[in-house]
Amino acid sequence: MASAANLRNKTPIIVAGPTGVGKTAFAVELANRLDGEILGADAYQVYRGMEILTAQPDHESRSAVPHHLIGFLSPAEPFDAAHFVTLAREKISKILARGKLPIITGGSGLYIKALTHGLVDRPPGSSSLRSELAELSTHQLRERLGKLDPDAKVDIHNPRRVVRALEISILTGRPASELHRDWQTKATPGFRGLLLVRERAELSARIAENVRGMFERGVVAEVGRIPELGPTAAMAIGLREIQALRRGELSQSECVDAVTLSTRRYVKRQLTWFRNQFMFEIIDLTGLRDTHEIPPRALEFLGAA
């Protein structure tokens, strides 16, 4: 049982981890025990009408504990890390004002980092500029960047990065590299961070099962009902594969396999980010089902044992 003193600790908790580890169930249980409210830190769960595809918490969870920043945005709308930070800060202070504990849960590493460390003040993306730059070849992009920002530290093999650096330089009239500032530390003062992990084989098995479940619950129909996809929502894992299925270019089982594979590869990138960007307390959930079990180690770390 949590002691009265520990219940009074309202330092926001971050529950990070790769897709499929069991963040959702874990966070709900934590919220129950510590009188918390859940704040999604997920770039895709923000979208309305994509509940199954983005594995949003179910009704049971959502009626048990208040959830924020989940399923509130039209898929037609773009979304980004800065937008997330603004909304999240607002929500966090409201939750605290209510005397509740904010529990930030999600798999979008950049969003969490932006929340804990802040983003450098740079202009937001410009869709018109981006589509204009998209016309250029890699070589042309590098050439332009070389003129505008000769000291650019961006990965020149990565067109996405080059485009963003160019975008910043063009919009501000100053070299993008001049506006850069390193994130100095992995520490996250003001937050208590947990990184949920599981053995890779178990995680893969869970992902395969989750993807099968998505199809059983009707993702294909859900995708068909999305009225309009904006630039951000269109990149959700599984979307392209399911659209291919709907066009008859993929069989159901090929589609399931493809989505499972994309998800597994995403998990690798998530783990790389979380391992190397933060110093969160690692909580191994291997062997635990999505019950209401919270490993003692996690409770100790949170001072709630």
Add this chain to the structure above:
RNA sequence: GGGUAGGUACCGAAGUGGCCAAACGGGGCGGACUGUAAAUCCGCUGGCUUACGCCUUCAGUGGUUCGAAUCCACUCCUGCCCA
């Protein structure tokens, strides 16, 4: 039983006497990331080694050759065709 095409690293697939530890793709693993991040990009991937390098590989065995994944013989296995 006869014919025929094959058996290459985790998988698919090039290579057909030295430039081969073996192209390329997939997968796997690792990494990067500051307003698209479920995105985008990079590296490694037989063993030992920091590296030079050494060792063991191309179904198996035995040959030919200075030298074989590559040529020859036999054996085993697989696909297809004919009986």
